[in-house]
Amino acid sequence: MRHWGKMSAIFVFGDSHAGTLLEYRRLYWSSLPDVLQENFHVNFVDEGGLAQEILIESVDGRMINPIMQKTLHLAGLYDRYNTNFSCKGANILLLFGFADSHMIGLNPSWEGFCLGVDDGIDDYYIDTRILTETLRWRLNKLFEFAEILADMGANVTFLPGPPPHKENDYIAERRPDLKTIPKPEFRRQTYRELVEIFTLRCSGGVQFLNLTTAFSDREGYLLPKYNGDGVHANLEYARDYLSLISEKV
Amino acid sequence: MSDKSKVTCPYRLMPETSFWRKSIANERIGDVDPVVSPKFSISLADRIVTAGSCFAQHIARYLQDSGYHYLVVEDMPPFVPENIRSTWNYGTFSARYGNIYTTRQLVQLLQRAYGTFIPLEDFWQEKDHFIDPFRPYIQPKGFPSVSHLRRDREQHLRAVRRLVETANVFIFTLGLTEAWRDRRDGAVYPVCPGCGVGRFEGDVHEFKNFSYMEVYADIAEFLTCLRAVNPLVKVVLTVSPVPLVATASGNHVLSATTYSKSVLRAVAGAVSEEYDFVEYFPSFEVISSSYNLGTYYEDDLRTIKATGVDHVMRLFLKHYCDRDAAAARMTTARTRKRSSSGEISGQLRVICEEEKLDAALG
Numbered sequence: 001m002r003h004w005g006k007m008s009a010i011f012v013f014g015d016s017h018a019g020t021l022l023e024y025r026r027l028y029w030s031s032l033p034d035v036l037q038e039n040f041h042v043n044f045v046d047e048g049g050l051a052q053e054i055l056i057e058s059v060d061g062r063m064i065n066p067i068m069q070k071t072l073h074l075a076g077l078y079d080r081y082n083t084n085f086s087c088k089g090a091n092i093l094l095l096f097g098f099a100d101s102h103m104i105g106l107n108p109s110w111e112g113f114c115l116g117v118d119d120g121i122d123d124y125y126i127d128t129r130i131l132t133e134t135l136r137w138r139l140n141k142l143f144e145f146a147e148i149l150a151d152m153g154a155n156v157t158f159l160p161g162p163p164p165h166k167e168n169d170y171i172a173e174r175r176p177d178l179k180t181i182p183k184p185e186f187r188r189q190t191y192r193e194l195v196e197i198f199t200l201r202c203s204g205g206v207q208f209l210n211l212t213t214a215f216s217d218r219e220g221y222l223l224p225k226y227n228g229d230g231v232h233a234n235l236e237y238a239r240d241y242l243s244l245i246s247e248k249v
Numbered sequence: 250m251s252d253k254s255k256v257t258c259p260y261r262l263m264p265e266t267s268f269w270r271k272s273i274a275n276e277r278i279g280d281v282d283p284v285v286s287p288k289f290s291i292s293l294a295d296r297i298v299t300a301g302s303c304f305a306q307h308i309a310r311y312l313q314d315s316g317y318h319y320l321v322v323e324d325m326p327p328f329v330p331e332n333i334r335s336t337w338n339y340g341t342f343s344a345r346y347g348n349i350y351t352t353r354q355l356v357q358l359l360q361r362a363y364g365t366f367i368p369l370e371d372f373w374q375e376k377d378h379f380i381d382p383f384r385p386y387i388q389p390k391g392f393p394s395v396s397h398l399r400r401d402r403e404q405h406l407r408a409v410r411r412l413v414e415t416a417n418v419f420i421f422t423l424g425l426t427e428a429w430r431d432r433r434d435g436a437v438y439p440v441c442p443g444c445g446v447g448r449f450e451g452d453v454h455e456f457k458n459f460s461y462m463e464v465y466a467d468i469a470e471f472l473t474c475l476r477a478v479n480p481l482v483k484v485v486l487t488v489s490p491v492p493l494v495a496t497a498s499g500n501h502v503l504s505a506t507t508y509s510k511s512v513l514r515a516v517a518g519a520v521s522e523e524y525d526f527v528e529y530f531p532s533f534e535v536i537s538s539s540y541n542l543g544t545y546y547e548d549d550l551r552t553i554k555a556t557g558v559d560h561v562m563r564l565f566l567k568h569y570c571d572r573d574a575a576a577a578r579m580t581t582a583r584t585r586k587r588s589s590s591g592e593i594s595g596q597l598r599v600i601c602e603e604e605k606l607d608a609a610l611g
Binding site for chain 2 (some may be wrong): 125126127128129130132134137138
């Protein structure tokens with residue numbers, strides 16, 4: 001569906017977490033706040049790893065990942081045949097970058113690592129600053145991408161993914177495809193670090209809408225009523241999330 | 250009676266490599282090849298580790314680029330980008346020991362790894378961070394606390410044990426005979442305390458210039474320890490052609506360099522004669538001998554040019570590895586290196602604690 005010319009519209013682009021929002025919108029369209037029934041578009045782009053490759057190197061510089069290009073094109077914000085943006089005035093919400101909280105493992109004092117190093121132990125020491133630098137580096141392209149959209153006149157807002165689930169057994173039962181699951185404390189710490197990076201990095205034409213406290217318990221884990229498959233939250237979460245977006249954007 | 254017994258001049262039986270005119274004066278610089286009869290070969294499956302002075306990093310880099318199994322036992326997880334990995338010295342060496350300039354440092358590393366030597370000097374405190382005296386530049390910003398330092402060291406020494414126990418080939422580049430050590434227990438540092446990092450204390454720290462006998466004994470001890478835990482490992486010794494940054498011996502730095510390199514070269518040769526699993530590889534001769542008219546040194550007459558390292562590694566791969574495969578990989582590696590860095594001058598980056606001395610003294 002194209003939305004050429006609807007520049008006051010709200011567009012959410014995201015990974016599988018956007019898929020949850022999309023699913024809710026499809027099933028419960030009529031129960032959405034009025035503002036979300038019109039001029040509100042949710043676009044699933046690709047799985048979370050896209051955030052690291054959202055800008056790719058080409059022979060004459062950097063270009064937007066073709067998957068993202070196509071999604072922007074279908075949303076009417078980018079003419080991929082003439083490489084022109086038409087997103088001036090659009091509210092673009094990006095829901096990327098939080099997959100790292102399921103891919104990188106840290107211990108509660110933000111000093112360990114458990115995945116990818118064959119050391120036979122699960123508390124491999126890595127200096128905190130290396131992990132912080134790495135997360136920042138992994139998000140750099142995403143921030144660059146957001147700045148490109150902002151330069152083209154869009155109002156860009158980053159959205160957080162859901163807080164991490166508290167129990168690994170719950171995740172393992174529902175997501176047998178995940179070969180390794182970092183300890184809950186690791187996932188929570190990575191999530192917190194991501195929130196901090198987004199908070200510190202976003203300024204000017206790019207905002208970060210920190211919705212995390214609305215969905216987390218006192219320890220920082222996802223509230224049980226929002227439990228989905230352990231990685232993604234459920235449709236109730238999608239409802240409340242969309243409701244908050246409608247209020248704040 | 251054999252034909253040999255009738256020979257009046259034994260040199261007539263010698264190969265061309267025995268003669269200066271044939272193997273040096275008549276050869277192009279890049280074709281000079283002083284390697285004769287290697288004792289063993291290295292296969293793609295062999296796990297190769299490197300340690301030693303700055304020059305060892307060139308060997309490490311080429312082996313990695315050439316597709317050989319360069320063993321890194323202390324590494325970053327795969328999601329950490331290369332620039333961060335190298336800044337924090339992961340993968341710069343097979344383990345994060347930094348440069349090992351002296352043979353005593355090497356022996357003590359093994360002793361520390363197996364708990365038979367625990368130096369009295371535990372850490373050096375800077376303003377807001379802590380330094381490991383035995384690898385002072387391994388972290389670009391030091392350690393945030395003593396507990397972090399100790400935890401990282403414990404992990405590092407565990408990695409060193411794994412390294413010595415699983416390597417098939419151990420390449421060690423001998424760098425210096427001069428060192429600074431702790432008077433109390435003989436612990437040898439890679440740098441002089443107080444020169445850029447740490448604090449010099451005259452009643453604790455002392456200068457030591459190791460003799461031939463001491464270096465020989467250290468290498469022999471290292472080989473004994475190594476073989477005790479890894480009976481089939483092969484060892485390649487090289488001598489760094491990089492001159493001393495400075496000497497504390499009281500001699501001219503040129504004489505001090507000559508002494509240091511002479512001792513190291515002589516020990517390496519003697520040890521390789523004595524042990525059938527030890528090979529001496531003549532990178533020192535390739536870079537520093539008169540035949541090349543100094544062309545392998547940068548203007549400071551100390552830094553090795555990429556062309557020199559190319560020459561050395563071409564010979565290494567030719568004699569110890571599969572020649573054609575190695576040549577193809579070398580070409581690919583060079584192309585990749587230059588295209589990725591945009592580099593044409595041939596400058597190669599190495600981490601060198603010794604050079605911090607120059608910087609510290611201005």
